[in-house]
Amino acid sequence: MRHSRSLTVRTLLTWLVLALSQVAYAQRSYVEDNNLVVPRIDVEGYGALELTFRIGYDGQYLFWLLRADQTSEAIANSGVFNPQDLTIAIDEIELPTGELYSATLQLLSQDPFITFVVIEAEQLNPGQVDPGTDTSAGAEAYASQCASCHGVDGSGGSLPIPVNSGLSRVDLVDIIETTMPLGNPDNCDAQCAADIADYILLELSDGSGGGSSGGESLFSCTAPSNDPGPTALARLTPLQYKNTVRELFGPGVNLDQALPGGLSDQEVGKALADASQFDVEGYRAAAAELAEYVEARVDDYAPCADSGSGAAARQCATQFLESLGTKIYRSPLAASDVDALLTLFDVGYDSGGYARGMALLIEAMMQAPRFIYRPEIGNSLLADETAVPLTDYELASRLSFMFWNQGPDDELLALAEEGRLNLDSVLAEQVLRLSNDPRAQESFLDFFDIWFGLTGLEWVEKDPNVFPAWDDIVSGAMREQADGFFSDILFGPNGSLNALFTTPLDGYAPTALDDWYADASTPRDGLLTLPALLSVHSKPEESFPIYRGLFVREQLFCHQLPPPPDDIGDPPPPTAGMTNRDRYAQHTLDPGCQSCHAQIDPLGFAFENFDATGRFHEFEFLGGVTVTLEAEDCEFSNAHDPTPSDDASGGIYIDFEAGGKLSCEYDGAAGPHDISFTFKRPGGVTRSMGVFVNDSKVGVLSASSNEFVTVTFSNVELEAENNLIEIRDTEGTRQLDIDKLEIGVGSDFPAPLVDASGELTGTDVDGSFTGLADLSVMLGESETVRACATRQWFRHVMQRYEVPEDDCSLKDINDAFRQSGDKFESLRSAIVNTPAFRFRRVFSSDEEAP
Amino acid sequence: MNNSPQRMEAAQARIRQAADSLTTPITRRSVLKGLGLGALTLAAPIWRPLQAQTVDPNQRFFAIFHPNGTVKDDFFPDSGAAVTSSRILAPLANFEDRLLLLKGVHMDSMIGSDKPGGPHMKGPGAVLTGGWLSEGSFSGAGGPAGYANNISVDQVLANHMSTDTAFKSLEYGVAMRGQEPLKYVSYRGANKPNPAVDDPWKMYDRIFSNFTLDSSEPEVNAQLDLERQSVLDYVKDELDVLNRRLPAQDRPRLDAHLTHIRSIEQQLQTVPRQQCEVPILGDEVSLRDADNYPLITRLQLDIMFQAQACGLTRVSSLMFCNADSWQTFPWLGIDEEHHGLSHNLDSGSIQKLVDINVWYSEQLAYFLDLLDSVPEANGLSMLDNSLVLCCNEIGQGKNHTHEDIPWLLAGSAAGRLRPGGQMLEYGDEPHNNLMLTLLHAFGMNDESSFGAPEHCTGPLSGLLA
Structure with missing residues (x-):
């Protein structure tokens, strides 16, 4: 484990060195895979650095330090720095709970700019919770920091995520300390996390260890209630x-x-x-x-x-x-x-x-x-202390606006006039009549459009340089396709929540989208693969995993994530050749980002096979990019100190000695590359020097004038990382004025396969997935997603967010939905029969305005 | 893409032509809809304001909002250098001595993890209100959040100054998209956003359609006046009746509605200044086509200018896109969206951000030119009588910083601001202090705080004359 872990970190380090120009301060440690990590310590300008970290629980730890720069080799007061794997071994030590420890890094010079230091602690024997632990501090911390989202009893609350999912104490402490409260984990330190974990394990746990919420526990309707919730004008x-x-x-x-x-x-x-x-x-x-x-x-x-x-x-x-x-x-x-x-x-x-x-x-x-x-005043003659039934006319309006998005028609008004609309049988008949009218179709499509964020499809624009095929005809076809698919889900005999996520879309392919279906092997099943959805939840020039992940989390699971911090750090600049997963890796490393983005990004990466217009790509999109290696990526040996060129090119002048070498390291992607050098020979003497890639000679550089020339070597095979690109001067008699070393990835470059795998966490269907096919199946089986559909429906019809008093109404709707086999048509009559729909809260019109 | 400048030229030509031909004096007539144009003569205003505090009727206020932050290094000039010596502000060189640049004025009121909304949402909610977003259900760029919790400075000024004008204030937009509450900087009060309307043809109808050239039928006018007033009276009565039947919680909604009906009455009862020229817009174009962005910008600037020149209001604001804008700028060769660019650090992206902001400076220069072309009764130009406040939702896009919002002030509010041509460097001032100073510039000297009081420590020193 230690070995593989180090490798992972090393890979990250490699790009972070290139990516992070500055990091402001040392950040809190966090624990991942039982490793304690102190990321991002900026030691620029410091002669010494003190790392401080806390240990949250008992256990033995093995420490080592990882450094981002590869130049400095000595660390005072610690083990030996190993430049091969960038680790510093520290002897095994025993640490009691809750103490402060520090490690000191003594830098030998001011030069190295360490952008990233990782301290890892591997836990050798997990600690256990002591049944006699005092939980009062934990209870207090839980009440103030956790209960508002997770419920006072830990059963889920508004999120709805139960706090005890059968995790070990160690994992629970880890999660709380590093991610909670969501978006602001600094509010709960190691001690606080340990206290809360103990409280949860000792006081809130039901012993089952299972937090996966069944439909029953999603809505805490403990006693039947006719409270219809708030009614606003x-x-x-x-x-x-x-x-x-x-x-x-x-x-x-x-x-x-x-x-x-x-x-x-x-x-x-x-x-x-x-x-x-x-x-x-x-x-x-x-x-x-x-x-x-x-x-x-x-x-x-x-x-x-x-x-x-x-x-x-x-x-x-x-x-x-x-x-x-x-x-x-x-x-x-x-x-x-x-x-x-x-x-x-x-x-x-x-x-x-x-x-x-x-x-x-x-x-x-x-x-x-x-x-x-x-206005909904209600029939005050029939009021009890909580609720007053709507009048028949008000009921006619609610029905009509719900089913048709318009005011009531003559038949509804006639039934209201007769005072019969509130009869269950009459109401049921009307629900059927209204449902079967084409206007209902429009209104329910509207429900899906709002739920899935597709109302803006007509306004979506794409970068014409990247997506020249995008136009109104294409987006119109996507609209047509979405409407056709949604209609079958909403009104067809097989329409259900599960079908929403898993129905093959082959049958819904307008001619304008032929190119989207050109590859018959494209897996395109269900909502998530709908080009309309993929196009809306993207940027104009590229897919955007964050928005797609957020969509799944917030719209399909109804999880409410907090906003990002006010002043985010500088993001990594896009480096050519990086995949989206690489680019957003900081999100899941930086503790300030990690707590939320760990819930978002993996879901977004599941969509990475689909570009910003919903077309399928088996390979990462890295085509046509050129990487320019900078001087700092290269080392010189057996050469006089390189100096800037004597012109404005920005190039470097090198005077080699015998055995002189310019060695550049390159990490990218495996496969054939174009490698080009732009250089000149000062003095213009024709001489050639060998070019070696990973010790194999690929050709020579030869120039006959004092003008810059570019020489390109095509189809040079490169490894995924640690490529060594060298210019060698065996005789030591040559000078080189090198301006650029570019590594190009041709348009036909076989980029790596898209990695659309990930892990779904914090839900009732947790597990690993690869791509949308897996994720869709998981969504279709989730009780939380069903409950979320119920919530979305409720919000749409009632035009407000649900409140705790609505839980009984929601439970009724959700039960009916489930019992119908998750048929959307069941939602219509289900909501009509809830207190929320038929009543309003009592009020006195004499009260003072707020 | 290529015909936008031509379209703009054509529109401008039409405006000039219309201005030349408008010599027929016209009187007010209420009509249901109209494509009115022309110069107007005065009838006596029916409605007269009661003014508690002193209002200088020559003063005007404009707020102009830009999204996604600026590029600091290219926006702020070196200390002591000319304001317009920076790359972004260079297009404003003709107005060098009419500009004041503020540095070190931070938008503190938006900051705090306890305050709802993502940074791009928080910014527009705070920038003119000195407050922050309430709790709410709008997701989007980092939600959830609601609307701002405070009245915005333009609306305080409108309540103060626009008591005798047809419109208390007018809110314009260009390409307003996106979720709530990214689209609002102007708030009538907590949770009462003023939508920035991004359709110049709608704004035109709204502002100018009650005026036509026809003054020949006074009896018809009288009858129309009676009908119109009868309808509005009925609506007011209905609001009152319903209000008494509803729970207390709903009443503020209908009260707000009633206020708007009263504002309509005020619009109908006031008339524009004489010699008011009404812009001609030309044929409608698509609002969603990015190529039309320059044209829509010009039309909105023209309408905003003319509506004030006509005396229809003294307070206006214009939003160049919603906050967090994904606008593209194809006429500048920029097909990437603005927000994405603002998070990039590479030199190519930064150049594009500079190009975008230079273009915005050019639009501001065009607008200031319009204002400067109008001499007013007190001997100053309309520009000198104005205070144009340029603001942004954040300082820089790449890190969402609330520090060093690129505040730019043009005009002098009829001589109330210190002479321009300099950058005022403050240590660390909350922007509420700037807002408070603006109130003082407009004669509201009794005000001692603005927005959230904990973020207001007093007026900015050295900004007023």
Whole structure:
């Protein structure tokens, strides 16, 4: 273990030396694979360095130090530095718990810039938790730092991740200390982690050791409750506004220009945002446009023709208010409502006659809060101390907005008027009727689009240099494909949560995406492989594992991760030839990043076979890059001190002695490379020098003038790392003015296979995976993912996030979902039967405004 | 890609042509929609403000937001050197003595692991509010978070100054995408964001559509006025009735709605200054096509300028994209997205970031030119009467730093700021102090704090005249 571990670290070190230009301070140690690691210690400008670390638990440790620079060889007060594997062995020592230790590195010179020091401790015998341990400190720490997410009893809470997943004390301490609280692990040091671990193991553990949460424990509904959760005043989303206008006035109206444009339909809770000035002006403009539209064709809308008589016109207006007016307000108008509106009608009638009067009614009602908002007062006669049932009209609205994203139609309003809509049988019939209408399809597709973040597909742009095939036709085809697939999942006979993740997409391949399907062997099953999804969760120029991993974590598992720190360190610059996995490796090394990114990045890497437009790649995309080796990557031997060239080229002038060598190290990827040298011979004398790669001669450098020339050697086989590229002067009589040494990777370079493997942690379906095929299967089997689907559905319909009081409603929905075989259609009737849907909380309208 | 400058030229030409031909005086008439243009004469304002504090009616405020931080080394000039000697600010050389650059003013209020939201989210929520984001459910660039917890400085100024104008303030955007709350810097109060509208044609309709050339039918106007007022009265009554039936928690929502209805009334009852020229926009173009970004920018700057020149408001803000913007700049040969570039350290990426910011400086120069071309009643140019505050959500993209936000001030708020042409280097000042100083510059001298009080230690020294 020690050996392989060292190798891994050494690989990381190699690129970190190149990648990190500066690291500000020594960071907290963390434990990984039972190794204690103190990463990132900046010793620039220091003559000595003290490392301080804590040991969190009993045990014997074996220490060694790893250094990033390869030049310095001596360490004071410690074992012997081994330059081969960059380790410093320290004798085996015994360490009691909770003490502070330090190691001192004495640098011999100021020159080496150590960017990275790793101290590893291998635990030789794991410590055990003592049953007599005092857990009061742990209890306190747990309550203040853990309970809000994991629940007071450790059962999961809002995350929902139970705290005890059967881990050993050692592992538990490790995880807490290095990752908790998520995003801010500095808030809980080794002692705190040990205290909390003891508390969890002794007080919270049920002894089963199993934390994998079954459906039962995902929602802590302990006693039946009719608490419907909070009810806030919803405002129509732009889509609901548009659809409702269509229901009221027919498909001929186009209000796109007049509608408020400041709101998108995307986010949960958005319908609850306060109206802005711009919105309200938009409502006014849209209402005015509608009024003009109705005025021009009043006979289509008014219940009777203009008779020319004022009294008759008023009578007509009254009828109009009872019919279309009821539909606009989604509830009947009171006599006082009619009176107020008739006064308005008179104003219009006086200035422009019958049609103008009607138009003014439209203009006013379409701006009224009863239309813009969805007030839910409830039937106070039937209230208990907690909840009050919605009125039939309010229920009609909820159903209609849920299924059709619009106000209720005539049938729903008629049932409400009869007072029958709240009957279970009638409600069930209506759920079926509404479900089977094409409008339901639109509204449920909307649910998936919002859940999966696809509402922005039409706005996605790709870098034309990287993805020249991307255009509106392609994104339109992706939309069409997604809609077709989603429709079958939502409404088809085999549609289920599991099918969402595992159904082959071969049957959903629009012509415009032929190229995406050119390789028949491409595994393309389920949601995660959908080109639309892959394109949205990417950057314009490249795939972006972070967003994809976050999508799985936050949208599919409903895990809520905290934000990144305020001032992140400098990221590693992209070095040509690095895979995404290499580039983001710092995320999972740096303790400040690691706690969250360890949960995100591995999931993102599972997507790495698919590029930013969702096309499949078997090999890493490294094509066409050129690496320029810098002077510091090279060593000179048997040469006078190299000096800068006597021109502005930035090159280096070398005067060799006998046996002189320029040796450059290169780590990249195995395979054939183009290696080119740009150089000149000072004085322009024709002489040649041998070029050797890993001790094999590949050719000679020869120049006949004082001008720079570039000589390229093609298809030189390189190893994955530790390649030695040398220019040798056997006679020691030559000078070389070398400007560039470039290692090119040709476009046909067989780049390494994509590594899409990883480990899923912190869920009920933990395990290792390779690529999306494995991950999709795991998601399809996860209880947490099912519960998350339930939550997402609830959020979508209720237009708010769930609160603890909703747990019983959620549990009911989740149970129905599971019992149906995870059929999405079961969600529709399930939510309709919950207290959250049928009731609102009681309130007194006399209370003071906050 | 290539026709954008031409389109821009064409639009500009149309604006110039329209300005030349607009000699017909017109009067106000309320219309439902219109493509109005022209110079306007005054009718007596119906609505008159009650002003508690002194307002200098010549003063104007503009806030201009840029995303993703700057490139510090290329933004800040050397100490003592000319403000516009840096690469990024070079395009503003004509305005050297009208610019003040601030260094060492940090956005402390956004900092803290206890404050919700990722750095790109926190920045826009803090930059003008001196506060931070509330708890909320918006995910995205590092969420979750809600909206800002404080009123923004432009809105404090609007409440103070824009009491007699048609619009309290106007918020413009260019290419506003992304999640909530990346799209807002202007807040009417806690959790009350003002959307920055990125469609110039919508902004045009909103601002100018109530004016046409037709003044020949006073009776018709009177009747329309009555209808309009009757409808608004009805809506106000309805809001009141419903408000009394709802739980207390919902009432602020309807109260806010009512405030907006009242603002509409105010818009309808006030009129622009005389000789107000209305821009002509030309045909609508796609808002999502990156090639159109320069054109949309110009149109929004033109409208923002004209709306103030017409006296329709005294406070405006413009957001160049949402925070965390992924905008590309194909007309500059930059097809990578801005946010990604801002995290890169290689010289090629940094050059591109500089190019982007140079382009933004050119746009600012264009805008300052517009302002400088208008002489105003107090003998100063509109630019001198203005304070244009340029800000950013973070200092630099690569590390999300909240330090050294690239604050740039142009104009002098009618002589209230010290003379320009210098970079003021502060040790370590929270940006709330800058916001407080702005309030003082606009006559709100009684204010002693702005935003989160723990981040406000007093006005910046040496900024005011």
